[in-house]
Every structure is written in C-alpha cells, then in structure tokens.
Amino acid sequence: MSENIQQKIIELREELHQHNYYYYVLDEPTISDFEFDAKLKELQELENLHPEFFDPNSPTLRVGGEITKNFPTVQHQFRMYSLDNSYDFNDLEDWENRIIKTISDPVEFVAELKFDGASISILYENGKMKEAVTRGDGFQGDEITANVRTISDIPLVLKGDFPEWFFMRGEIYLTRKNFDKINARREEEGLDLFMNPRNTAAGSLKIQDSGEVRKRCLSAVLYQFIANDIPAQTHWELLQSAKTWGFKISENAKLCSNLNEVKDFINYWDEKRHQLPFEIDGIVLKVNSLKQQQQLGYTAKSPRWAIAYKFKAEMVETELEKVTYQVGRTGAITPVANLKPVLLAGTIVKRASLHNEDIIKKLGLHERDFVYVEKGGEIIPKIVGINLGKRNPANPEIQYIKNCPECGTELIKIEDQAIHFCPNEMHCPPQVIGRMIHFVSRKALNIESLGQETIAQLNREKLIENPADLYTLTKEQLLPLERMAEKSAQNILDGIEKSKAIPYEKVLFGIGIKHVGETVAKKLAKNFESIDALKNASVEELIQVEDIGEKIAESIVDFFKNPENIVMIERLKSYGVQLEKGENATEVLSNTLENKTFLFTGKLSLFTRESAEEMVEKHGGKNISAVSKNLNYLVVGEKAGSKLKKAQELGTVTILDEQQFLDLING
C-alpha cells in the first residue's frame, strides 16, 4: 500500500516537473492550468498525508520557481465547505424537492453570482481585520494576511454596529481589464503569459512579497458571514448589514421567493455575464432563512442549503481557414488554427491553439474543416471537435511542417515530448530576440530603455545577434531606426553602460543557459566564483550543488561546449560585464565549519532551510545535496525520512538536531 503511494507521489512529481518545464521553459503548456493545479493538489494532498516521502525538490514546494510554502498553516474554526454543482433546471428542481422533504414552511432563496476566483476567510476582531486564510483543503488553509491587506476592496477597519468576533468569507478575483494589463506587462518583459484570471488571482495570493501582490490589483467581494452568535434571521439581512459595516457585497444578488424567479435570474446572467467586468462561472443559490439552513445541515462535503449552478461552456461552429505555425522564444513550434471570425462568449474569435502535432492528429483535422470551438476558463479558445458532415472529401489532412517557418532549419521532435523545435537557437530570429529580451529584462541585466520592438529591429538590421553585440552599439547605428530620437538612443546607450555594474549572478541568469533560472543562477554564483570556474566544472561537480540536478548540470556543460557561447562570454568580459563574484558577496562570519559539509532534511522549525544553508556558508562550511561518504553532518528536523535512514546506515555521518547545529556554529 505505502509503496503504491510512494510510487504515485514520484510519478506525480515527475509529471509536474515536466509540465512546469513545458510551461516555464518552453512557454508551451500541454495541459490547462486547471489540470495542472488539480494534479498539484493531488500531490499536495498525498504529501500532506505522507510526510515520510518529503522531498525538498517537490513541485509543491516550488511552483514555477517561487517558494510558496512559507505561509503558516491555519485550522479553519468553521470548515470551508465546497458547493454541490448543478447543470440544468432539473437538478435545481431535485434540489428543491429534497429541501421540501425537511422543511414544510415556504423557502426563499438568495441567488448570487458565482465569482471565479479564490475563496478567502477573514477574521475580524473588534472591528479590525485580524487574519486571512485561504480555503486550502477546507479544514485548514494558508495564512496570507499580509497579502490580503493589499487588496483595496477588503476593509481593514469596520464601521457601524458590527459584531465583536466573526469571519467574513468571499472571493478574491481579477477583473478582465487588470488581467489584460498584467499580461501586457509580462509580454513587454518577455515573460510567459498567464492563462486566465482565476488562476492568476489564486497565484497572486501566494506571492511572498506583498508589494508584488499589490501590483496585481486584485479585487474582492464578500458573500458570507460566519460566527457563533448571528445578528440576523436571514442570509439576505446579513449581506445588507455587512454592507453597512464596510464590506463590498455584490450588487447583483437577488432575493427570490421561488424557483421560477431563480430561473429568470440564471437566464439573465447566462446571457449578460460577458458584459460583467469580471468572470463568473455560474450562479450560487442559498436558502435565505438561517433557521432553515440549520435544519438542512451539511453533507460530508457541502451544505444542503446551497447549490451552484454552472454555466455551460459556450461552443460555436466555424470554418478553419488555415493552420499557421509560430516559433516561440525557446524554439518551440506552436500550430495555430486561423478561423473564420465568429462570435463566442462575447468576443470575436479568429484563432485557436492547436498545441502540437499529436493533438492535430487526434482531432483528424483536414484543411478547411468546419470545427467546433469552445471557450472554457482559458483565454485562448480550443477546438473540441469537427463537423464531419460538412467536410469536403477533396480536402487533404493537415500535414505538419518539416522546416522552421522563420529560418528554414529542419525541425526536430524530441522523443516523449509532443513538441517540435527549431534547433537553430543561435540564429533563428525569434529565438535570438527571445534571448535578448531575457538578457535585458528586469531580473537580469535590467536595461529598461531597450524595448522588445527595438530589439527586433536591431536584429532585423543584423546589428545584434547575441548579448555581447549590445556593447558595441553606437548612436550612429541606433538613430536611423524607426521612431528613434536622439534622446531615446542616448537612454539606450546609458542603460547598456549601466548594466556593466549588474552583479555576476544576474548576468549568469541573463545569458540564458537552458534550465538556469534565477534561483539556480544564484546558487551557481555562490558555488562557482567566476564564469571560468563554472565553465570548467564537470557534471559531477555541478550536481554537488544543492538544487542542481543532472539535467541542469548537463545543460550547463553543453552551453560551454558551444564555441559561439565561449566567444560571447569572452567578449562580454572584455567590455567589462561582471562575470565573477564581487567583493561584497557572501559575508563571512567565522571559519568554524571550514571543510565541513552539511545537509538538512525533514521539517525544520527553528529556521528555514534557506537560512540554515546561508549560516553554513557564512561560517565557512559547504552544503551538499545528497547523503554520501562526503557528507559530514546531517541536520534533521521533524519527520525526517530516507536521508536519515541512509545516513544511519552509512555510519560515517554525524547526525544533529537543529539545536545541536546551532551549538556547533556557536563553537
């Protein structure tokens, strides 16, 4: 049994790592965010139940490079139930019939919009916001108070005649407008675009830096009051009172005295929902009387007094005009269906993603087919089927391209990945431009004055093909470019000049070694003091560094095997770009741990893993990533698993608890 679970955990981790890679590295996800989140949730749940299989590299601990784990877990004092779903009016009638069996008095309903975001539970004490917790698994969630405080819709201090102690629940969401703004900005910065407002809202709540959360401009609406003492008889009254205490309550809730009124409400919003500034995925119905709610009670998962009505995803038929192929910044090819424009879910749709060759084959798509297009949670609609009855038998099946549409190079398809790539990374224009955009981006060399459009122009004019070329640009070369004024040319040159002071670790991130993200670059810079030291490192040496696996190590070694990269690096050096660690790098506090190696395992409670590793370095020691005979000390937290066992078996490793580790540092 437990072996099966371990196997399942391992498989899910591998799968998620793979999808992370598709999403972040190839910028070409093969599953929706929703499916990804579902898998991640499944893994998270298994890991929660089985801490003995803890792995510091699990995707649950590092979703897309950000550690979201440090929010304290908080038990919900009142469980956060989910809602039963219904999809048609029959389901609603069945629901009403079940209610009538328990309740003989007339039943009123409150119909509300079902906001598509992330739910939140906020504790108010004496009129002040005290604590905000995500839904989590319904029993416990993450405490994200600092982040929720940044949301303007949520009152920090109440007014009027509010109760002393209660929870307010609601939904945090992103308006379509703000979602588009975020994506526009990400596009400018050369970052992957977010898929849909809901996941972006949920993801934003887990950003470590609340300042960044603020910039996401999240919205919120509150829809439920919970406490031991309830100052009203009905849900409707509670909503009105909450409004007087300063809460943002939906303007579109409606008190209905029977199901027919509910149906009108549903029909109205099914049609009008596209005109709302935010997304809803249905309607929520609640029994109005709190006494009746209490009589009805709960099932194992949801209240019997409430139900969600989900709108159907909208689908239309249209004609396929042609399939075109886009080359991404990483060389990944995306086939795109260009459609005869058609109105779908309030917008005109002209294109749908086809993802990859396998999906086209599975659909069995022919030229000029009539296709069914659906818009679910994702921004880009997808083709869900073909109207075979309308197919002209003379139209041949779609043939996937063999050569890169940008540079003509023959495409390759990597085994076990459905995606085609253009292997001409050094000279294929979108790939060159992608690398340059990455190099000048904020977290790398931060040359703000150099925009995407200018980079593309400079590349078209054959003035830049790799980062080193930037440093030889002259004003004479810049001025003839379209829309380039004297002042902006000077700004660009100044920005380039300033970038020479950017520290080594950021340059290392900027030069775009595959799989070397921000965090990995930091770790590399810490362990290899100069680019030359890194260049000379073997795969074996590289994987000694924590978080560096074989795949990353091999990619680094490959990078330096390419003579064009070597030339680029030598040139960067000669222009004065930082390619070694500056003096004020890691400050050294003592050499108590000199020549000693450390590894941390299990759940630490006195300090975080990151800070522990930093302590090791500051005192002259070294962190390594696996239990081996090279390991001197294993520091174990709660529920340590296989590493502890292995160290005990080896017999050469000194095992310390957290306090003993601190004692060791303090001599």
Ligand code: AMP
């Ligand atoms: P589900 O996630 O499908 O089980 O639906 C339950 C979720 O709907 C809740 O956890 C809330 O996050 C969300 N929701 C959105 N709008 C409302 C609303 N007006 N009342 C209750 N729940 C809502």
Ligand code: ZN
């Ligand atoms: Zn190409």
